[in-house]
Amino acid sequence: MSAADSLHELRDALRVFAAEREWDRFHTPKNLAMALAGEAGEVIEHFQWLSPEESAALQPEQRAEVALELADVLLYLVRLADVLDIDLADAARRKIDVNAARYPGDKSRGRSDKYDRL
Amino acid sequence: MSAADSLHELRDALRVFAAEREWDRFHTPKNLAMALAGEAGEVIEHFQWLSPEESAALQPEQRAEVALELADVLLYLVRLADVLDIDLADAARRKIDVNAARYPGDKSRGRSDKYDRL
């Protein structure tokens, strides 16, 4: 794949990938939502017995494994958005605006009780 | 946020967002992995009682809700990759190449038994 980091380009690449393998029939939103959750579960398994400090100091090998797990989450997420005809980049921008209004910088500073979203 | 759909720009926007609120202390990889899994769980709840066909024909209101849930997943995913110093776009490209080698088009066509990754 080319060096772009665009969500739209990633979406297009995955469309071609699925079409070439005739996998569209398996790519219902229900199935892709399950795949997304399954991959998120694999991410969490890397961190479950680590202290917060250890989680921030992974060994190179484990960090490389986690990178590919995060990629799996992203690929299913992009594909799920696509089959639902949701513009993921647009939704992310809108969600950041929602969060900015919900958590004003001066009132949310350093408070975890004000914190349940990015 | 601007109209770009770049993962790097999204990463940068979230860095600023967290810094302005002094939330970096909460953004350990362990905590962000949990947040990611929690949001994936919210996505799945939208689809759990729907048939595969119903999941592909959401009403506009539910589709709009799902869009924001997918955004939540993306925001935590981008933030998690950032605090781990993982280039998410690069990892996604590498994972697509891995998958292309693992599932050659001619041998994987239309077979769900050959199918456990994108």
Add this chain to the structure above:
Amino acid sequence: MSAADSLHELRDALRVFAAEREWDRFHTPKNLAMALAGEAGEVIEHFQWLSPEESAALQPEQRAEVALELADVLLYLVRLADVLDIDLADAARRKIDVNAARYPGDKSRGRSDKYDRL
């Protein structure tokens, strides 16, 4: 382990198991909640590409694998409740009563829109 199917006996067996291995230090509620979610993710991976009908007709080998995954979920769930000093059997009975009041039989019959809890 003996043949009882009691949640309290299971809790006690897991207490001994953890103590013998000096694993209590790893068994914080935070860590066990992660382990629970990770195992739930493994369960879901067994079903993600199956149709609802296929999911109800597993081959014996896959059914045996799923059985051990369900056991993993149960073991972490029982252990998590224990370290939180929550009586899981009591909570389950209370939740069934809550659900019975929330979904009266005559009004909820056969309606998935009335359905988001057991």
Add this chain to the structure above:
Amino acid sequence: MSAADSLHELRDALRVFAAEREWDRFHTPKNLAMALAGEAGEVIEHFQWLSPEESAALQPEQRAEVALELADVLLYLVRLADVLDIDLADAARRKIDVNAARYPGDKSRGRSDKYDRL
């Protein structure tokens, strides 16, 4: 529900509950696996911003909320096992035996690297 803490009694109670509401049609293994993962995601959301120490010292109100979330996980788990005709108590006993063989007390003591299962 009566005061028993038996998994078999819980299974039987949930069977009646689903039958009275004609919910069996929604209770495919695929759907129940999703519901299980969704509830596990709700559990994790309670703990994601807490330190391990804070997670072990919940306030009474949050502890009561978590108790009902754990109950939700248990109810879906028991129901999922039932529709798959899996004896959950038996599977749990077998898994404990597997774990005991895999993690002998003298070699696993206090080592998180030997630790990825109960």
